[in-house]
Amino acid sequence: MNRFQVGYAGRILYVDLTDGTIDNRPLARVFAEKYIGGRGFSSRILLDEVPADVDPYSPRNVVVIASGALNGLPMPSASRLVTATKSPMTGALGDSNSGGYFAPELKYAGFDAIVIRGASKEPVYLFIKDGEAELRPAQHLWGCKVHETHRKIVAETNDEDTHVLVIGPAGENLVRYACVVTDKESVGGRCGIGAVLGSKRLKAIAVRGSRDVKIADPPRFKKVIDDYLVSIAGEAWTESLRRLGTPFLTEHRQTLGIWGAKNFQSGIVEGGEKISGEVFRKKFLVKPLGCMACFIRCRRYSAITAGDSPFYTKGPEYESIHALGAKPNITNPETILRAHYLCDEYGMDEQSAGSAIAMAMELFERGLLDRNQTDGQELVFGNGEALLYFIDKIASRQGFGDLLAEGTKVMGEKLNADYYAIHVKGLEVDAADPRKQETRALTYSVATRGACHLRGNPYIDEFIKPEEAKAYFGTAAVSDIDSLEGKGKMVAWSEDWVTLSDLMGICKFAWYRSRDFSMLVKRGLDMVAEAYQAATGIPMTSQAMYRCGERVYNVEKIFNLRQGFGRAADYPPERFFKEPLPSGPAKGAVLNRKNYDRLLNDYYEARGWDPETGVPTPGKLKELGLESDEIE
């Protein structure tokens, strides 16, 4: 028995869409030990296979779809799929993460990852079942929205247990931020993976398997599951997430005044109480849903059943409310839910869509855009009809939707309005306004896929104890939320540690939600290392595991450096340095450039990267076993 068919499925599938060849190879031990799974596999493969001169829409771009190492097992909250490519939004490494059932099913079908190369002349979809794969015609599916595509493919396979990843019309039309959706509900939103698949004319990937994911030591594994469950149940967030889903965060933003309202002009939303998590629960919630093996069950299943066009949808998430509510300043919850549903059906990232429309609204209000340019629409903040109108137009790239479909970075270039494009490296800022503290801004800006709050976890300083701060980061100052001392190191450490969740396939809500730092480390490192050993039989200490996280992060940095993203690309948008928040609880908050520079220096130093260029030093590369990846 191949040792790497324990815990792992043990094989990687290679598909060349240009000549239609399909191949698979065993998962090499060295590869598994160094990169673990998920984002580790995808980032390494992309670094090896996609050189700097490749255009994201060219057939030479590669898409990697990877399961985490612990997917497919009864590991709580281990359901996460990674889909990665060179992003058409940024030209940098791009990946998106989604839950549901696709990642486990891929392993039941016998594969840990799929590597998609080339481009097909005609639309096709990939069908994978129990170790075999074939390409099937998809001309009849081209043009179909997400739900319809899924239904049709499942009808074709005549098997309701088929799990399908699809792109919608947005991906087909190369909307730059088109996304992938599995099983009609799990969205791998960011970075435009859907557009790259659209350029390859790969409409969908259907997976069905009935193979075992073997476990090296079942009794040992059972003990970890039980301990892990007790730990998650003990977290206060578990209850909030189950009750309201991620929309519970709306209260936090409202209280602290750090919404990205009106394209990040303001931190407060007037009438923000109309779009709180409680409102969405009361008005639309059918019930909570859970991804595979998840005890938190943060997903919402919502519905609008009255009126002309009723619908059911998974969601909304907090980010839906942020992007389609706060950013365009829309406080009608029904409009937000409908906009969210449309984005899912068209297969495009609601964050980027909302950001593009919000930016256009600001330009319109400032007189930098007029009705002639905006299809006659009065594109002002708060115009819900315009929001819904343009979501349609973006998906089909018609009228002004064609420019909106390019995303804020290109809009900024084309309209000579870079300042109003709130992104880092081309990916729009999400989550919250970071002006209150440079550490948050740093986390968003150094993230390897563009502005993202999910690479690192700077909130550690809200609850870490001084003794813990001293032990882990060398200074008790890290426990002081107002201090910047040692925070560069803290952010760096948090990034490597959070990366592990994407290698293991475990959801971040099980991973990094705690108000107790020692429990975070215990659950996120020790228990997971134990689970990994019990599942695969491969020796793995917490230290070695952490090193894998660091290794993957460095691989991603190298990819970006080769694409020309140096130190200058690790800065937040100018607005955050120039404009203090005008009102609300965070009034006056603004980033200090000197402080940010110093923090970035600390971060590079902590990482073992050159302070001016951000290039990993030879010493650091050697430490991580990446000597052959030196940048000239």
Add this chain to the structure above:
Amino acid sequence: MTKERIWYVEDSENMDQICSRCRMCELICTFHHHGVGNPYRSRIRVVALGKGVDIPVTCLNCEDAPCVNICPTGAMHRPQPDSMVIVNQDVCIGCGMCVNVCPIGAVILDPQEGTALKCDLCGGDPQCVKYCPAKVLKLTGSAQFSKHRMRGFARLLQSAND
């Protein structure tokens, strides 16, 4: 005496006590019986109908079980008059007639071994009940379940009269 089985118990007053389709029951069932991860060897499966209807389905422990009646080898049997129907794996020839005849699809053939698999109540300590996050699976006989329903109805009547 009524026969015991795993039954799905939703609480209509509490939307959190509804199946969330997390399928942990499927995973823990296979893990308990076979020590691997594979929902397709599970003896309980969640049926997703859409529009928020997700119901786990497993053996109802029929009084006059068609699977027992049809089994040509006697592998499918009830050890005691009041126990759950179980499969003797040493005797089962994997003919699939029990799969054919079960009215609710609760019996399957093991995709690895080919023999019949069905709920055996984990010998008395059902794992799916333990690990369900929504606490919607209960070990219950039909009498207990009726009582539960009657109590709920009585409460409803009382609150209507208040």
Add this chain to the structure above:
Amino acid sequence: MRSNKQIFFHPERCLLCLSCVLACQMKHAGVTDVGRIETGQKPGWSLKVSFSGGTPWIWKCQQCQAAPCTEACFTGGLRLDQKSGIVVQDRESCVGCGSCVLACPIEGIGFQPGEHRPEKCDACRDEEVPACVRACQSRALDYAEGEQFAAQKRKHFVKKLTGAK
């Protein structure tokens, strides 16, 4: 791609018309027109219909995953083909000892009139859909993959339970 279909039976739809048995006989006789069966000719068949306690049932080889006939056969003439899910009979190796007939608990394999080697259902391997399934007018015979067959029944059960359409 491998498709592991089996023949399933819905007793509640069976009309006891025995068209399935006739179709099987025609297959054995090698005719497609029933008029071509000669007077006195008794073609063999691989499936039987019974009616006990008011319930019809189809008896044929079940292509068992752990088939006793394969173990009883000492020439190796019977084996389960993993790809098709059919217990395949190698008539060259068969010596007609009848051990398989004794071993089978459901009379799925049997000696046909005038034949020295026993015969069993092979789900019409040479065709897309078995003859009996094609012949059944009330869709009591189904040709499906086992996992989907059970899944369909579970779905039907839940629909009934919840009143969903």
